[in-house]
Amino acid sequence: MLDWLFGNRAEREAQQLNRDVPVILEQAEGIFSPDSMTVVADMTAEHIKRAHDIYGTQAIDFQRALLDYKKLHKDARGRTDQRALSAMTLVIIYLRAEITGDAARPARDAIEQFIARVGSTPDLAAPQL
Numbered sequence: 001m002l003d004w005l006f007g008n009r010a011e012r013e014a015q016q017l018n019r020d021v022p023v024i025l026e027q028a029e030g031i032f033s034p035d036s037m038t039v040v041a042d043m044t045a046e047h048i049k050r051a052h053d054i055y056g057t058q059a060i061d062f063q064r065a066l067l068d069y070k071k072l073h074k075d076a077r078g079r080t081d082q083r084a085l086s087a088m089t090l091v092i093i094y095l096r097a098e099i100t101g102d103a104a105r106p107a108r109d110a111i112e113q114f115i116a117r118v119g120s121t122p123d124l125a126a127p128q129l
Helices: 009-031 034-055 059-079 082-100 102-118
Strands: none
Touching: 009 034, 009 082, 009 102, 034 059, 034 082, 034 102, 059 082, 082 102
């Protein structure tokens, strides 16, 4: 109804996700050592794969996975585990980007490129997502 004023919600969501990923990765690179960045990349790939394996690959499945990963994010924040916190943030963004669709493809691509560039595990480094 008010799309003319506020724009399409999914479009705004995609734009936000596409802006967030580079900022998060840049901050992580400023904080973490290269070894820690590898841990973040591997953890991110592992949890994206886990979300797809456990929950599935439909939009409703991503919604259920999001609830689980928000809890894991909160747990990592409570433990002050910055590497896990960064990885869970990237997983949440990835899942939200999958829900949002093609408009958020740049966010997913950036996360996949990060995993391929920094990840250490060959079978996780280039997830078939």
